[in-house]
Amino acid sequence: MRYxxxxxxxxxxxxxxxxxxxxxxxxxxxxxxxxxxxxxxYPGTPIMPGxxxxxxxAQTGAIIILSEPTxxxxxxxxxxxxxxxxxxxxxxxxxxxxxxxxxxFRRNVGRMKAVATVERREVASLEMTFMxxx
Numbered sequence: 001m002r003y004x005x006x007x008x009x010x011x012x013x014x015x016x017x018x019x020x021x022x023x024x025x026x027x028x029x030x031x032x033x034x035x036x037x038x039x040x041x042y043p044g045t046p047i048m049p050g051x052x053x054x055x056x057x058a059q060t061g062a063i064i065i066l067s068e069p070t071x072x073x074x075x076x077x078x079x080x081x082x083x084x085x086x087x088x089x090x091x092x093x094x095x096x097x098x099x100x101x102x103x104x105f106r107r108n109v110g111r112m113k114a115v116a117t118v119e120r121r122e123v124a125s126l127e128m129t130f131m132x133x134x
Contacts, residue, residue: 003066012056024101027060033092048090053124057114061100079129088123108132
């Protein structure tokens with residue numbers, strides 16, 4: 001919460017497990033049945049929506065930028081998402097681990113890749129272009 005501007009219900013990183021400034025971040029999201037998304041997605045078979053898995057990976061990547069003093073009062077936004085792959089559902093009780101790496105960053109635009117895992121099994125991956133806004 002020190003770095004991300006997001007708050008409940010959109011804060012999708014519970015803890016930072018690793019941070020290499022300007023390069024890499026690993027974040028953890030505890031997926032709980034108590035979250036509002038599971039009331040309708042899907043009743044009786046709760047599955048974390050893919051868009052929220054993407055958002056969790058994006059927030060993990062944003063911490064790489066927002067942890068730098070120069071960018072503390074900015075807001076990173078998604079510019080484009082490419083090569084998204086979902087390999088397995090994420091369900092209540094899972095610990096979603098997102099690993100994001102910055103590929104390049106110039107001025108206020110950058111590119112990152114991210115992988116999400118549950119119990120060391122890859123559940124999603126993507127590449128993303130982002131912009132940093134004042």
